[in-house]
Amino acid sequence: MKIEQLRIAGLRCFSEATLALDPGINVFAGDNGAGKTSVLEAVFLLSHGRSFRSGAREALLQRGASGLSIFAELRHADGRLARLGLGRTGSRWEGRIDGLNAPLGELVRECAVVCFDPGSHALISGGAEERRRYLDWGVFHVEHQFLSIWRRYQRALKQRNSLLRSYPLPADALFLPWEAELAQTGQQIDQQRQAYLDLLRPRLARSMQGLLGELGALELRYRRGWAEDQELASQLRVQRERDVTRGHTTMGVHRADWTLAFEHAPLREHLSRGQGKLVALACMLAQAELYAEHHGDWPIVCLDDLASELDQAHQRAVIGQLVGASAQILLTGTELPVAMRDLPARVFHVEQGELSRLL
Numbered sequence: 365m366k367i368e369q370l371r372i373a374g375l376r377c378f379s380e381a382t383l384a385l386d387p388g389i390n391v392f393a394g395d396n397g398a399g400k401t402s403v404l405e406a407v408f409l410l411s412h413g414r415s416f417r418s419g420a421r422e423a424l425l426q427r428g429a430s431g432l433s434i435f436a437e438l439r440h441a442d443g444r445l446a447r448l449g450l451g452r453t454g455s456r457w458e459g460r461i462d463g464l465n466a467p468l469g470e471l472v473r474e475c476a477v478v479c480f481d482p483g484s485h486a487l488i489s490g491g492a493e494e495r496r497r498y499l500d501w502g503v504f505h506v507e508h509q510f511l512s513i514w515r516r517y518q519r520a521l522k523q524r525n526s527l528l529r530s531y532p533l534p535a536d537a538l539f540l541p542w543e544a545e546l547a548q549t550g551q552q553i554d555q556q557r558q559a560y561l562d563l564l565r566p567r568l569a570r571s572m573q574g575l576l577g578e579l580g581a582l583e584l585r586y587r588r589g590w591a592e593d594q595e596l597a598s599q600l601r602v603q604r605e606r607d608v609t610r611g612h613t614t615m616g617v618h619r620a621d622w623t624l625a626f627e628h629a630p631l632r633e634h635l636s637r638g639q640g641k642l643v644a645l646a647c648m649l650a651q652a653e654l655y656a657e658h659h660g661d662w663p664i665v666c667l668d669d670l671a672s673e674l675d676q677a678h679q680r681a682v683i684g685q686l687v688g689a690s691a692q693i694l695l696t697g698t699e700l701p702v703a704m705r706d707l708p709a710r711v712f713h714v715e716q717g718e719l720s721r722l723l
């Protein structure tokens with residue numbers, strides 16, 4: 365899929381900017397603080413309903429602005445044009461597809477974007493939440509039922525946690541329906557995650573081989589969030605007292621995690637910082653490739669500050685793979701990366717929230 369037109373209003377340093385994107389490579393160049401990352405952030409917001417940068421959602425809204433909006437004309441591989449909008453007024457987010465109000469879940473399903481940015485190494489070196497998010501993005505795009513099951517699970521989790529914190533402790537009968545719901549939806553989520561990881565595994569191995577062949581064979585380990593040989597419902601019942609002490613539910617799919625171990629780097633601490641970034645990038649590319657095989661359409665690929673993250677050989681390898689796949693690329697840098705100089709690209713200069721086309 366390719367974004368043909370993008371309009372950003374009221375986001376960070378952008379009061380209003382409209383740009384026509386190239387179906388291939390788009391480079392956003394400018395000094396530090398010019399607003400380059402904010403362009404990628406706009407595209408990511410539209411496709412995820414959240415930013416890839418951590419921090420308060422309020423900070424997205426331009427200081428002094430009453431709302432923000434992002435609009436894109438998105439061309440799918442089958443030629444279909446979708447007009448997508450995301451707006452925020454006050455604390456409300458609203459999605460629009462082809463002029464009609466749409467739930468954010470539908471908007472997010474329509475537009476797939478993957479992003480590699482200076483914070484991406486958190487996928488490898490950070491906490492489990494990042495890795496669950498990565499996994500669930502993939503599952504969401506292959507399993508239509510995933511979002512509704514996930515929402516049911518979250519609701520049951522919230523209810524059980526609030527019972528755990530009640531005083532005096534509510535009767536067993538009040539816990540049981542929520543624990544049954546957690547067990548039923550948790551089981552489905554776990555199965556869908558495992559099925560997705562089975563599809564991802566060979567692509568991940570190929571992607572790692574291409575970028576980090578020196579690390580040897582790859583093993584992906586998955587922990588589902590509760591003991592392998594037991595039912596979640598019975599474990600929740602048995603562990604209830606302990607959970608009361610902790611004040612929250614200590615097992616279930618919200619505690620799942622996955623890790624990667626290489627033949628020559630069995631622990632994540634064995635990876636250099638650069639290797640950690642490459643592993644994160646390889647994960648992102650494998651996921652994009654799987655998405656493309658499933659949907660017949662490559663996701664849009666955002667690469668934030670690629671030149672300062674990777675050496676030139678790896679930059680070339682990544683860009684070469686994406687160009688070969690005909691993916692639309694949005695890339696930022698303080699200048700045009702050397703690895704890109706021979707490639708046809710549309711180059712935009714970004715300065716204090718103003719965008720102008722250079723090439």
Ligand SMILES: Nc1ncnc2c1ncn2[C@@H]1O[C@H](COP(=O)(O)OP(=O)(O)OP(=O)(O)O)[C@@H](O)[C@H]1O
Nearest residue numbers: 376377396397398399400401402423424425426427
């Ligand atoms: N809510 C906001 N309102 C107005 N301006 C903001 C807001 N949030 C951030 N900014 C400013 O918008 C700009 C956004 O910077 P962004 O991170 O997009 O720049 P960048 O070109 O990627 O920079 P770098 O090269 O330093 O990473 C910065 O100048 C920042 O101070």
